[in-house]
Amino acid sequence: MTETSLKLKTGLADMLKGGTIMDVTNAEQAKIAEDAGAVSVMALERVPADIRRDGGVARMSAIDMIDGIIETVSIPIMAKVRIGHFVEAQLLQAMGVDFIDESEVLTPADEANHIDKNAFDVPFVCGCRDLGEALRRIGEGAALIRTKGEAGSGNIVEAVRHLRSVFGHMRKLTVMTADELMAEAKRLGAPYELVKIVARDGKLPVPNFAAGGISTPADAALCMQLGAETVFVGSGIFKSEDPAKRAVAIVKAVTHYQDPKMLVEISRGLGEPMPGLDVAAMDEKDLLQTRGW
Amino acid sequence: MLNIADAAMSGAEIGVLALQGDYVEHQRMLERLGRTSRQIRKASELEGLRALILPGGESTTMVKFMEEEDLMQPLRDFYTSGGALYGTCAGTILMARAISAPSQASLGLMDIDVERNGYGRQIDSHESPGACRELGEEPLPMVFIRAPIISRTGPEVRVLVEHRDQPVLVRQGRLLASTFHPELSNDLRVHRYFLDQVA
Numbered sequence: 001m002t003e004t005s006l007k008l009k010t011g012l013a014d015m016l017k018g019g020t021i022m023d024v025t026n027a028e029q030a031k032i033a034e035d036a037g038a039v040s041v042m043a044l045e046r047v048p049a050d051i052r053r054d055g056g057v058a059r060m061s062a063i064d065m066i067d068g069i070i071e072t073v074s075i076p077i078m079a080k081v082r083i084g085h086f087v088e089a090q091l092l093q094a095m096g097v098d099f100i101d102e103s104e105v106l107t108p109a110d111e112a113n114h115i116d117k118n119a120f121d122v123p124f125v126c127g128c129r130d131l132g133e134a135l136r137r138i139g140e141g142a143a144l145i146r147t148k149g150e151a152g153s154g155n156i157v158e159a160v161r162h163l164r165s166v167f168g169h170m171r172k173l174t175v176m177t178a179d180e181l182m183a184e185a186k187r188l189g190a191p192y193e194l195v196k197i198v199a200r201d202g203k204l205p206v207p208n209f210a211a212g213g214i215s216t217p218a219d220a221a222l223c224m225q226l227g228a229e230t231v232f233v234g235s236g237i238f239k240s241e242d243p244a245k246r247a248v249a250i251v252k253a254v255t256h257y258q259d260p261k262m263l264v265e266i267s268r269g270l271g272e273p274m275p276g277l278d279v280a281a282m283d284e285k286d287l288l289q290t291r292g293w
Numbered sequence: 294m295l296n297i298a299d300a301a302m303s304g305a306e307i308g309v310l311a312l313q314g315d316y317v318e319h320q321r322m323l324e325r326l327g328r329t330s331r332q333i334r335k336a337s338e339l340e341g342l343r344a345l346i347l348p349g350g351e352s353t354t355m356v357k358f359m360e361e362e363d364l365m366q367p368l369r370d371f372y373t374s375g376g377a378l379y380g381t382c383a384g385t386i387l388m389a390r391a392i393s394a395p396s397q398a399s400l401g402l403m404d405i406d407v408e409r410n411g412y413g414r415q416i417d418s419h420e421s422p423g424a425c426r427e428l429g430e431e432p433l434p435m436v437f438i439r440a441p442i443i444s445r446t447g448p449e450v451r452v453l454v455e456h457r458d459q460p461v462l463v464r465q466g467r468l469l470a471s472t473f474h475p476e477l478s479n480d481l482r483v484h485r486y487f488l489d490q491v492a
Contacts (some may be wrong), residue, residue, distance in 0.1 A: 004420045007420065007436060007477060008415075008418045008419065008420065008436065008438065011418070011436055011438040011474065011477050012415055012418065012438050012439065014314075014315040014318060014349070014438075014477065015314055015315060015349050015350050015351065015382070015383070015438055015439070016350075016351070017313070017314060017315060017316075017317070017350070018311065018312070018313040018314060018316070018350070019313045019314075019350065019351060019354055034353060035357075036357075037353070037354045037357040037358065038354070039313060039350070039351040039354050040351070074353065074394070074395055074409060074410065075351055075353055075354075076351075076414075076415060076439065093416065096413075096414040096415075096416060097414075098414055098415035098416075098439070099415065121416055122415060122416055123415065251354070251357075252358075254313075255311075255312050255313060255334060255358065256334065259334075
């Protein structure tokens with residue numbers, strides 16, 4: 001991948017910072033999201049809470065649905081592909097989708113390999129649970145990383161765990177000596193060159209957003225205060241009592257994340273959030289975050 | 294306007310609108326030029342500012358904030374009371390008089406019309422060197438991300454750089470606008486020009 005190509009890819013991610021990216025399953029929801037001030041919409045077949053409930057195989061969204069969203073909104077459009085399903089990604093690139101999410105929320109197509117994202121001109125976002133996973137995806141060409149959290153759970157605990165893990169580990173790298181970094185790269189299972197960059201800069205070489213379980217304005221602000229540069233909200237909006245109102249509130253909370261007084265105003269009169277799940281009580285096989293490596 | 298002592302107390306005289314977008318990248322450029330800056334999210338924070346950067350990002354999101362949180366008029370007042378503004382990409386859209394594809398509200402400060410996503414979608418984002426006499430011999434690295442196109446410039450607007458026969462860096466008095474992102478390059482000349490010549 002050329003330097004220019006990477007700059008254009010991470011450049012779009014830079015433009016999304018401080019914004020909210022919302023999961024939508026049709027053009028009507030995309031319009032609600034755009035009107036609420038979303039910086040981008042993520043097209044998927046079903047929101048994670050429904051995928052979890054219904055089971056079965058979750059795939060890339062139908063072409064017609066994505067077409068409908070492209071025609072409806074002017075903000076950048078993301079869409080999900082199954083882990084390792086590079087042909088789904090080729091289709092989305094050919095359609096003019098602006099960002100591709102190689103996502104654990106869909107049923108993986110390849111249990112061994114992720115997509116070679118360097119081979120594409122369109123930028124990719126990928127999930128991670130820890131720093132090693134983040135750097136492996138960046139090594140494959142991801143232009144944006146999101147901590148996974150537990151999608152469709154309505155529970156922020158996993159997003160917090162993953163943010164703490166990534167940022168804690170980055171801080172640790174910055175105080176390591178040069179001769180410790182190769183051993184650390186081995187432990188992380190991450191490319192040595194990228195480990196050196198993180199040790200030098202104290203941050204990932206691409207933007208770092210949060211996802212998975214965000215259902216209130218305070219959840220969004222928590223992720224931002226923990227270091228995320230933007231949030232993805234999935235089921236949290238369209239599974240709540242008043243999606244349009246909650247969408248606006250979360251957008252505002254991401255901008256005013258350091259201002260508790262504003263957050264109080266923003267959080268008033270939103271109706272019920274989505275119901276949440278106790279992730280600790282869930283079976284390992286029901287977790288989405290463990291898909292991919 | 295605050296006096297100089299108050300302005301110093303409230304921090305820098307250069308602000309970056311921080312509703313959303315790559316405002317931190319702009320602050321890094323200013324820092325490299327030895328200037329401190331502060332993030333602006335509310336009208337009250339405009340007090341004491343001399344110059345304001347409107348960053349890249351999603352113009353629809355920013356306009357929505359500006360309308361809902363009553364920032365439109367304070368930003369116009371900031372300009373009429375002597376403030377200077379520099380907009381990149383989305384920031385250019387915010388400053389323009391008329392916007393198309395689709396139409397949306399704006400500050401209407403600069404006598405230009407813009408077409409949103411004028412080059413197409415992300416796949417059409419590109420980088421290209423630009424020539425600008427005012428900024429020196431060295432080609433200017435220009436990064437266009439889902440960039441708008443300036444489709445009309447008024448008589449007061451001076452075109453500083455063109456790309457594919459269209460203006461991409463323009464100036465009108467205390468207003469500077471680029472459809473590309475100098476903050477995503479290592480070239481400090483546009484920011485330096487804004488601080489030294491425009492503001």
